[in-house]
Amino acid sequence: MALPRSQARGWVKAAKMAQRRRPAEDTGGPQSPAPGSQRAALYVHWPYCEKRCSYCNFNKYIPRGVDEAALRRCLVIEAQTLLRLSGVRRVESVFFGGGTPSLASPHTVAAVLEAVAQAAHLPADSEVTLEANPTSASGSRLAAFGAAGVNRLSIGLQSLDDTELQLLGRTHSARDALQTLAEAQRLFPGRVSVDLMLGLPAQQVGPWLRQLQGLLRCCDDHVSLYQLSLERGTTLFTQVQQGALPAPDPELAAEMYQEGRAVLREAGFRQYEVSNFARNGALSTHNWTYWQCGQYLGVGPGAHGRFIPQGAGGHTREARIQTLEPDSWMKEVMLFGHGTRRRVPLSELELLEEVLAMGLRTDVGITHQHWQQFEPQLTLWDLFGASKEVKELQEQGLLLLDHRCVVGAVVRCPREP
Known part of the structure; x- marks a missing residue:
C-alpha cells in the first residue's frame, strides 16, 4: 500500500536533520542528479472527447470545429522545444493519453513520433501506447495507428455491464468493448491493456467478479483495476450528493479489490503496482518510469512533466504543467515554442518524498x-x-x-x- 505523503515527509525531514549533525564526508564532488538525466519518457495529451463521462474531471473538451492541423503543428513544436530544454537525448517510451487520443488522426501520431525521433534517439523497440475507446477504435483505424508507430493499446472498457456503462456515461456497449478488444489483440498481440472500474454506486462483489472472470477469458496480458473516485464537479458526484444514487460502499470496494487481486493472481498475473497487473512480462514501461521517479516530458494542453532543464542550463528537477485550455495553449506554443504555464523547482526533500510515495506503490518497493x-x-x-x-x-x-x-x-x- 502507498503510505501517506505527510508520514513520508516526516521521516525524510528527521533523517535529514540527523544527517546534518554528522561530520561532513568527502564524496568526491557535488551530488549528481539521479540517473537517466538524459533519458526520459514522453506523454502527449490529446484534449478532446466525444462526450464527458459522468465520473471524469480530467482536462478534456468536446470538439467543436477543431483545427487538427494546427493542433498537430503545436504538439510537434512543443515536443521539440521541451526535448531541447531538457537536454534529453533518448526517449524511452511515448504515451498518447487524453481525452480520447483514438479520435486523433493517425497522421498526428506519426508526426509527433517523427518529430521526437528527429530531436532525440527513439529506439525502434520503444513502447508507444495509445489510449483508445471502443467507439473510436475500429479495426481499420487501429491498423492505421499501428502503421503510424503505435505498438501498444490501452483500452478504456471500464465495465462489461451495459447498465454500468450508461451510469458512467460511456458511449460504448459491452459488446462494442469485446469486439474492439478482439480486434486490438489481433493487431497488437500481447500488447493490449484493459481498464476495469470497481466501487460504483450499488455495485456488488459477486457480479463484478463475474465481469472480471469473463474479461480474463478474452483479455490480453495487462489489466488495470481502478476504484471509482467521486470528483467534485462531475455529474456522478452531484447525483450522489443529491441522493439520486447511493454513495459507493468503501467496504464493498475493498472486498472487490482484494477478491480481484486473488482472481488475477490465480490467472498468472503479477501485481506490479497498486492498480496494475501483468503476465508474460507485459508491464507498462512508460508507467514504470513514473513509479521509479524517472524523467518524463508532458506535451499538450494540461500535460504534466518532471525533468531537469539541462538544455537551458538548469540543475534542479522541475514539476511542469502545461496551459490547460487548448486554444490558449496553442497561442503560447506559437509565441514561445511551448505552453508551460507553471514551473515548480523540486527541493531535495520534495524529490525524496516522490521517490518514497511512488516507489511504495510497486512490488519492488x-x-x-x-x-x-x-x-x-x-x-x-x-x-x-x-x-x-x-x-x-x-x-x-x-x-x-x-x-x-x-x-x-x-x-x-x-x-x-
Whole structure:
C-alpha cells in the first residue's frame, strides 16, 4: 500500500536533520542528479472527447470545429522545444493519453513520433501506447495507428455491464468493448491493456467478479483495476450528493479489490503496482518510469512533466504543467515554442518524498540501490531504521524493511534465489 505523503515527509525531514549533525564526508564532488538525466519518457495529451463521462474531471473538451492541423503543428513544436530544454537525448517510451487520443488522426501520431525521433534517439523497440475507446477504435483505424508507430493499446472498457456503462456515461456497449478488444489483440498481440472500474454506486462483489472472470477469458496480458473516485464537479458526484444514487460502499470496494487481486493472481498475473497487473512480462514501461521517479516530458494542453532543464542550463528537477485550455495553449506554443504555464523547482526533500510515495506503490518497493541514486549519503536505514512509526507498521504487516528494500503491504520485496 502507498503510505501517506505527510508520514513520508516526516521521516525524510528527521533523517535529514540527523544527517546534518554528522561530520561532513568527502564524496568526491557535488551530488549528481539521479540517473537517466538524459533519458526520459514522453506523454502527449490529446484534449478532446466525444462526450464527458459522468465520473471524469480530467482536462478534456468536446470538439467543436477543431483545427487538427494546427493542433498537430503545436504538439510537434512543443515536443521539440521541451526535448531541447531538457537536454534529453533518448526517449524511452511515448504515451498518447487524453481525452480520447483514438479520435486523433493517425497522421498526428506519426508526426509527433517523427518529430521526437528527429530531436532525440527513439529506439525502434520503444513502447508507444495509445489510449483508445471502443467507439473510436475500429479495426481499420487501429491498423492505421499501428502503421503510424503505435505498438501498444490501452483500452478504456471500464465495465462489461451495459447498465454500468450508461451510469458512467460511456458511449460504448459491452459488446462494442469485446469486439474492439478482439480486434486490438489481433493487431497488437500481447500488447493490449484493459481498464476495469470497481466501487460504483450499488455495485456488488459477486457480479463484478463475474465481469472480471469473463474479461480474463478474452483479455490480453495487462489489466488495470481502478476504484471509482467521486470528483467534485462531475455529474456522478452531484447525483450522489443529491441522493439520486447511493454513495459507493468503501467496504464493498475493498472486498472487490482484494477478491480481484486473488482472481488475477490465480490467472498468472503479477501485481506490479497498486492498480496494475501483468503476465508474460507485459508491464507498462512508460508507467514504470513514473513509479521509479524517472524523467518524463508532458506535451499538450494540461500535460504534466518532471525533468531537469539541462538544455537551458538548469540543475534542479522541475514539476511542469502545461496551459490547460487548448486554444490558449496553442497561442503560447506559437509565441514561445511551448505552453508551460507553471514551473515548480523540486527541493531535495520534495524529490525524496516522490521517490518514497511512488516507489511504495510497486512490488519492488524502493531498493537500497535505487534510493542511493537519488540520495547517496542518506540510506534507507538512516531514514526508517529507528522510526517508531515504521516499527508499528512492520508489526501490523503493512510494511517490510530489510537489507534489500522497503516495500508496502500490497506487494512484497523480491527475494534472491
